[in-house]
Amino acid sequence: xxxxxxxxxxxxxxxxxxxxxxxxxxxxxxxxxxxxxxxxxxxxxxxxxxxxxxxxxxxxxxxxxxxxxxxxxxxxxxxxxxxxxxxxxxxxxxxxxxxxxxxxxxxxxxxxxxxxxxxxxxxxxxxxxxxxxxxxxxxxxxxxxxxxxxxxxxxxxxxxxxxxxxxxxxxxxxxxxxxxxxxxxxxxxxxxxxxxxxxxxxxxxxxxxxxxxxxxxxxxxxxxxxxxxxxxxxxxxxxxxxxxxxxxxxxxxxxxxxxxxxxxxxxxxxxxxxxxxxxxxxxxxxxxxxxxxxxxxxxxxxxxxxxxxxxxxxxxxxxxxxxxxxxxxxxxxxxxxxxxxxxxxxxxxxxxxxxxxxxxxxxxxxxxxxxxxxxxxxxxxxxxxxxxxxxxxxxxxxxxxxxxxxxxxxxxxxxxxxxxxxxxxxxxxx
Amino acid sequence: xxxxxxxxxxxxxxxxxxxxxxxxxxxxxxxxxxxxxxxxxxxxxxxxxxxxxxxxxxxxxxxxxxxxxxxxxxxxxxxxxxxxxxxxxxxxxxxxxxxxxxxxxxxxxxxxxxxxxxxxxxxxxxxxxxxxxxxxxxxxxxxxxxxxxxxxxxxxxxxxxxxxxxxxxxxxxxxxxxxxxxxxxxxxxxxxxxxxxxxxxxxxxxxxxxxxxxxxxxxxxxxxxxxxxxxxxxxxxxxxxxxxxxxxxxxxxxxxxxxxxxxxxxxxxxxxxxxxxxxxxxxxxxxxxxxxxxxxxxxxxxxxxxxxxxxxxxxxxxxxxxxxxxxxxxxxxxxxxxxxxxxxxxxxxxxxxxxxxxxxxxxxxxxxxxxxxxxxxxxxxxxxxxxxxxxxxxxxxxxxxxxx
Numbered sequence: 001x002x003x004x005x006x007x008x009x010x011x012x013x014x015x016x017x018x019x020x021x022x023x024x025x026x027x028x029x030x031x032x033x034x035x036x037x038x039x040x041x042x043x044x045x046x047x048x049x050x051x052x053x054x055x056x057x058x059x060x061x062x063x064x065x066x067x068x069x070x071x072x073x074x075x076x077x078x079x080x081x082x083x084x085x086x087x088x089x090x091x092x093x094x095x096x097x098x099x100x101x102x103x104x105x106x107x108x109x110x111x112x113x114x115x116x117x118x119x120x121x122x123x124x125x126x127x128x129x130x131x132x133x134x135x136x137x138x139x140x141x142x143x144x145x146x147x148x149x150x151x152x153x154x155x156x157x158x159x160x161x162x163x164x165x166x167x168x169x170x171x172x173x174x175x176x177x178x179x180x181x182x183x184x185x186x187x188x189x190x191x192x193x194x195x196x197x198x199x200x201x202x203x204x205x206x207x208x209x210x211x212x213x214x215x216x217x218x219x220x221x222x223x224x225x226x227x228x229x230x231x232x233x234x235x236x237x238x239x240x241x242x243x244x245x246x247x248x249x250x251x252x253x254x255x256x257x258x259x260x261x262x263x264x265x266x267x268x269x270x271x272x273x274x275x276x277x278x279x280x281x282x283x284x285x286x287x288x289x290x291x292x293x294x295x296x297x298x299x300x301x302x303x304x305x306x307x308x309x310x311x312x313x314x315x316x317x318x319x320x321x322x323x324x325x326x327x328x329x330x331x332x333x334x335x336x337x338x339x340x341x342x343x344x345x346x347x348x349x350x351x352x353x354x355x356x357x358x359x360x361x362x363x364x365x366x367x368x369x370x371x372x373x374x375x376x377x378x379x380x381x382x383x384x385x386x387x388x389x390x391x392x393x394x395x396x397x398x399x400x401x402x403x404x405x406x407x408x409x410x411x412x413x414x415x416x417x418x419x420x421x422x423x424x425x426x427x428x429x430x
Numbered sequence: 431x432x433x434x435x436x437x438x439x440x441x442x443x444x445x446x447x448x449x450x451x452x453x454x455x456x457x458x459x460x461x462x463x464x465x466x467x468x469x470x471x472x473x474x475x476x477x478x479x480x481x482x483x484x485x486x487x488x489x490x491x492x493x494x495x496x497x498x499x500x501x502x503x504x505x506x507x508x509x510x511x512x513x514x515x516x517x518x519x520x521x522x523x524x525x526x527x528x529x530x531x532x533x534x535x536x537x538x539x540x541x542x543x544x545x546x547x548x549x550x551x552x553x554x555x556x557x558x559x560x561x562x563x564x565x566x567x568x569x570x571x572x573x574x575x576x577x578x579x580x581x582x583x584x585x586x587x588x589x590x591x592x593x594x595x596x597x598x599x600x601x602x603x604x605x606x607x608x609x610x611x612x613x614x615x616x617x618x619x620x621x622x623x624x625x626x627x628x629x630x631x632x633x634x635x636x637x638x639x640x641x642x643x644x645x646x647x648x649x650x651x652x653x654x655x656x657x658x659x660x661x662x663x664x665x666x667x668x669x670x671x672x673x674x675x676x677x678x679x680x681x682x683x684x685x686x687x688x689x690x691x692x693x694x695x696x697x698x699x700x701x702x703x704x705x706x707x708x709x710x711x712x713x714x715x716x717x718x719x720x721x722x723x724x725x726x727x728x729x730x731x732x733x734x735x736x737x738x739x740x741x742x743x744x745x746x747x748x749x750x751x752x753x754x755x756x757x758x759x760x761x762x763x764x765x766x767x768x769x770x771x772x773x774x775x776x777x778x779x780x781x782x783x784x785x786x787x788x789x790x791x792x793x794x795x796x797x798x799x800x801x802x803x804x805x806x807x808x809x810x811x812x813x814x815x816x817x818x819x820x821x822x823x824x825x826x827x828x829x830x831x832x833x834x
Contacts, residue, residue: 093683177557296447360639366647369640373630377622381600390553412476412698414551416626423630425637 006397013092015321051116133292135251158225315343373423380418388417476697480758483578488516525719542792569607678724802828
């Protein structure tokens, strides 16, 4: 039996939805999703403009005591749209890539002020570039108000810039450092503190203008550190163009491609990627100058990407896959945000700018796995008519092992059986 | 949705008036209805080994078939609790033995659902639908009974005043249907049966990553490695008795529900049954005693029916347990039960008598037992009984289960 159709849905997609048709040609199904424009670009999620305007209004007209902030209302309206899309999308491979990149370029709700901006950020800075060039995504991310606020660049001023001199203010190197360490070349590239500082100087003036009719990204020349800067041996000119050139250079750096290649292979093949697999994807990135579509498609051609169930489902993955497997009407769908939180991976809420980890070891907390089982029992109790064998067979197909299959079939009640189907070993993997 | 309503008022029954109620065109004659009857069904999910609970130690073939699972003889320390010279109650159930000696417990042996189905799900569906038909019937038989007994206005009554109550974390199929039914679970209750975690741990056993993680987490939650392997009792045995005690108190209240359903798992003893079954039997024993205590003065007007989906193999399997079988035992309890004896025709265990040469031969249908109880307890006639158990016409209604 060909396991590739179900494997395509589990490994590369977000889990099979109910008994939706298995792709007859899994490769064509996956490639098609990267060829089509992303239908989720049309989701009615707020714009970052709306988020920034809400911020301004909240500040100017404080909400009446006990009333929610406008920014909070935006998040409350947007988050369910994102959840529904994850549970229902017919382009789950593309959607997985969106969240892969959103995690690579993490912004987190732990910085409260980015709350109304995180989902616009995904729509505006990540989603359009999933099949584009890495440098384009990097540029969009670094200009987005969510990232500029999250990593404090909006306030960074060149010490010798007019605004810096006037206000006795200086650099905030947070974004520059994380961009080097996390988003692009990585610490192993051997840059120094002087490079971090130089990059921070290059990015001075990259800020969020809240004073105009349409608040948003603005390059503020009076905050920009004058003069050319040298970053990792490369000299970049003064002005916004200098920062942009630096980002292009970093985004095409061999160390960046190597890290991106390793991250992609880790996400799709194995917690410990083989050097050969990483080299293959790295080669594609170098040959195409960072074409993410080409690199992602190349992952599909790696034999190791089709080794079944080598990856543990993160809590978020488990919640999404469960919703898709149960395929309940939206009114009865459990609270996905609450569940992601309960299982240890609150949505868009990574503790640090390096985002959520991507290996089994990071998610192998037994108590958290038991929570998945406890919840599965609750769902099974609430929906007593679910057919457990159909649930297991539809969601896992031939990937359901004999041991698990017989345990589900022999379970002492339908409720136990439904819970075991969702809490069993195969469903924890992808 | 249309809800059938009874014209029979609760006050009429309280006043002890003879009445005729018409429900869905079915005449329901209540002669001198004695008043606030209560009826409780306890489902043992997973298939109770009836031969281990009510041991036919007087059957000469027993020891040869399953000597390793037969407790010590009655009258010896830790021996069976004698039930009249042929049967012995498992020693883990002293509470039930006390009720038996007071005449309030009637085990009915060799009962089945009426099919040879050995799938838990299908057999539990049959048990709860009160029908072995695969299609057509979608409501549980206790819900249909609730429809027959409905108080005026019950269909529109506000939550909390329903005449039937599911006690526990889920609404069993037994109670599902068109008649509104309440459900109740204590705060922080709804504990998951330990046997579920044992199965979960076993399922993950071969996974080098999740297996050990789950094992460690279960131990942190208080499950020993021995318990997970089925070699020692599971913790958390107090949840079911607490639920039973609360159910008893709710049922005893003057405006309390007439019908209730509870369930308890842990019966699927495929391995190490001698170690694994006694604590579950004790949980059931503690629960039923707690239910009786909670009912208090309502005990004489309460009937409790304890049922399971099927029995287990007569012989011991390769892992010191028993596999899915056919006939098992049911328990009928209550202050007015014609107990102190074991009911049901005993089929015998000699070779030819075993069902498919492996299971206890069914000689009594559970629906016959239930119909006998409803006929006497709620004075239901044949037509009403046929509406609760639609395709049971050929199954005789068991007589004399309650004292006249």
